[in-house]
Amino acid sequence: MSPVVRLLVKRLSISIIVLIGVSMLIFTIARVIPGDPARIALGPNATTEQVEQLREKLHLNEPIWIQYGYFVRDFSRGDLGVSLYTNRPVTTDIAQFLPATLELVIVAGIFMIGFGIPLGIASARYRGKAADNIIRVVSLLGVSAPSFVWAVILMLLFAFFLPLFPIAGQISDTLTVPPRITGFLLVDSLLAGDIPAFLSAAHHIILPAFALALSGIGQAARLTRSNMVETYDKPYIEMAQSYGFPARRIANRYAFRPSLIPSLTIIGLDFAAMLGNAFLVEAVYAWPGLSRYGVQVILRKDLNAIVGTVLVISATFLIVNIIVDLLIAYINPRIRLAERGRP
Amino acid sequence: MRRTLSILLSNPLSVIGLILVGTVVFSAVFADLIAPFPSHRGAVVDFTNFNQPPHWPNIFGTDLVGRDVFSRILYAYRISLLLGVVVLAIAVPIGVTVGLAAGYLGGWAEFILMRLTDVFLSIPPLVLAMSVMGVLEPTLTNGMLAVTTMWWPWYARLVYNVTRSEAQEGYVLAAEIIGASRLHIMFREILPNCVPSIVTKMTLDLGFVILIASSLSFLGLGVQAPTPDLGSMVAEGGNYLPDSWWLTVFPSLAILIAVFGFNLLGDALRQVLGSDQ
Amino acid sequence: MNDYLLDIRDLKLAFKNYAGLVEVLHGISLNVRRGEKVALVGESGSGKSVTARIILGLLQELKSARISGSVHFEGQDLEALALRTRLALRGTKISMIFQDPTSSLNPVYTIGVQFNEVLRRGNPDISERDAEARAVALLKDVSIPEPERVLVSYPFQLSGGMNQRVMIAMALANEPSLLIADEPGTALDVTVQAQTLHLMRDLVERRGTSVLFISHNLGVVREFADRVYVIYKGRLVEHGETAELFHRPRHPYTRALMAAVPRITGGGIPTISETDAGFTDPMIDHGVAS
């Protein structure tokens, strides 16, 4: 078995253990609710019999581990139960709302890497100089406000005062939405060959994605900088300098790649944070993603929907982490090739 | 200590951080004395002076029921800082103990504790806090509980990493050879060497707790009205953009300034204490 | 002018920190002729490694470093050269070997990739195929048995001794006139260190490369160098031809240093006085027979 395959198998099995842990944790949290979820779901006008029927249906009268057993049984059939809020299967709800959120997060992730890492490289290369200080302050500002603050500020600046971008929504109202294939509007509009729709969707996503990405950009820049500055102290950088390679080449080639290895793990975690922060940005820009659904189901103590939503988000995060691990393995030959035995 | 301070004061950014943090802490502690309208922290209604842009004496304007935005920001700082201190006071000891045990003992303890930590870390922080907050009544205590739930794993991970590398150091081996107990080695030998990293992170985190708590209340899952809260102020004001801009802009800037201050200070400490992770 | 390849005059170095200036070099003057192997020997913190880095211009990039004095290389004043010209000397006319070979090679690129870049420093137009052929030949010169296999390996896959040979081959690849060796092989086992040192000596003698050899190990210096400078706390204290200096050390510091080395012929652990009396006495120069 090649080392990469072994790594993948190991990571996958750990992720599954963690996911089981997440399901148990969130299941426990969802079941310690004070008050009767059935009563809350049915409202004050329902009769006692109706409430009792729903409790029976949701197995609420059984001990919690039995309830968890039912949950696992249903889950293995791809059934996350029915939402008490929408009266639809939770899987249907998630399939409807998740793509918009993922689309937002992916675009924000591209911004985070595309802006954050080059800023970090520049900062490290000019460490101690003016450019470094400016980048450090700006990236610190980036991480110093929650996404909703950036969302509000960007909206004020670039949608109201300078009306460059639309205020809300995913696509212009005057356009017909392209047929849903992947759920990702940017992809679907391209698949449909509908260029105006694509441009409108792109136009709509820039501001929320940037608001979501700002703290990630700052974090990525800071991380890249600090890991690269550490790498600059390594003997192999001094050796590269002793060969007179240009500073830019030393930064981009000799210092960047080794320092990316520790940065990538944290960037993966930041991606997770963005999945959560997307809730904040979606609320500001009326983005039709998982946010409103998630907040509503939490406020209504909609057990199945809460568990389902959190599980899907965690699974997405774990998948991202596995991808990050594979990227690290690709960059780091020590992982890619089995290490020599040590005495 | 004196060396630490003299290095801190020699860097303009750290000085700015100190000033910002000092200002925030001062205004939270002495809100009663500074706030022009102390009673506006509660459910006061003044329909003769509502939704007014900044003017004297309401320098940050008034909200939809006529309360002074500036006064409310001061009291919001007080609650945010209290929340931050309490959360860290609970989360740090838990996280540190878990991290030390997992990092030093290894084996099954490490596997179980770190997988447990992974479980918490693989739910986005905000989503975890939201779920806890959602099932509980939205009170300040429960807010603290929700944020603590998501906070300790970060300390567990930090201390675990530091412990793992410190455990390779000769002084740990030396203590083992002498026959010192595991508790001694964990808490008296290794822990002091984790302190710089922990202190740095705590400084940064006082800012980030404010950030997360405001995010929760922004979504309506935090401290409830009429208690002043920066997140809910932004959320309320957001509906009246761009005309009543002061309702959102000032609380937003208040969050930014507080978190930025703690970040500057934490960064400076990181450099001085040499705890770059 | 003189015929020195490297001529350092009254070199001073200080570092500025928050507490003030810390002087590291108090004005040292030393030279290396063409084809000569000169050692700079001293304990840790004596200033020997920073001297090497000043020659290459690596310390000048530090904001905290204060440097004065002159460094002439091939008759040119290095400080007077434009940065670009000075950079052009590195890796072509002057190259350097570092203490720990394995951590001095970049961990994420293969030896072949790194070798290729070094060769491109000397000849930017060299083709991929020529570069590989040249690398293989150079690795053979340092007695590496399977050069093709080594070129596709990463540093962590090779032993310390093997990496040391690779580093020597790289340093000599562009036929520099001056090789600076900073504690070469100190991180290696004695037998490996002995082998690579002999190898390096043979190679530089055959090519007529000058060497500035920096070490704390008197034994290694005695075997390698033609001429020796002894440095103590940023000051040169004694200078002479190797045989002369080792037979008749005159400076109190040099004598203490030599007395402190345990002999394999026995004689017990030397008694070294706890005081450093006389260590800062003026420099003794044995002169050089021409």
Next chain:
Amino acid sequence: MNDAVADLRPVVEARNVSKIFLTGTHEVKALDSVSLTAVRGECLAIVGESGSGKTTFANMLLGIYPPSTGEFFLDGELLPARRTLPLRRSIQFVQQNPLSSLNPRRMVGASLRLALNVHEIGDRPGRKARIGALLEEVGLPADFAHRYPSALSGGQRQRVAIARALACEPEVLVLDEPTSALDVLVQARVLKLLDELRQRRNLTYVFITHDLGVVRNIADRVAVFERGRLVEQAPTETIFEQPANAYTRSLIGAIPVITDDEEALRRKVMEETSAG
């Protein structure tokens, strides 16, 4: 008379000790059935290069991990895998790098006090005086107890590490390259101290090193390890004058020396190699 006989009994004995490490999928034999003894008051040097197994041997003697097969004995008693406090106290350790072996955030006095506290040596008030005495015994002023390691030089730190090992009042001291991180002048002073302490306290040294020059002048007996095997053991004089093993000869031949006498010895040893 009885004392003399007792003194020749081994204090430390290793019987057929082997260690196998698992790295990934394959096994590495770090030590291959080594048997060795050290008698009371002796300095036994263990010499070898990296991968020779000398550090593995020391680690198992110290109980850091158990041997895969074979046993260690102390004063004729089998050493168990889990060491009791009295056994820990009997075998102490001085590491190569004092910068790492002293806790940077604990004062020198606290590091020494730990040993006294763990083994309940002396009463509480007496421990302070004992710490001062230990520091003076290794040639440091007593008030160094209130310093942090960062305020000491390399040689001073190593003296503190030695004092800490002595605080346990051990019988056996395992010294792992105790002077190789030090400058040569400091090394000579620390070696002198170690030699005096051994005589004064009748300690047994297991001295792990790669530096044959040091070995020649401090050890009574030498054991040469090569790739996990004990290839030669003999009194120091014999090892240097008439080395029997080819590897031992190559080690001696590789030492950089500074006098003509040493060079002559080295040449003699190497000639025997080519002749043999």
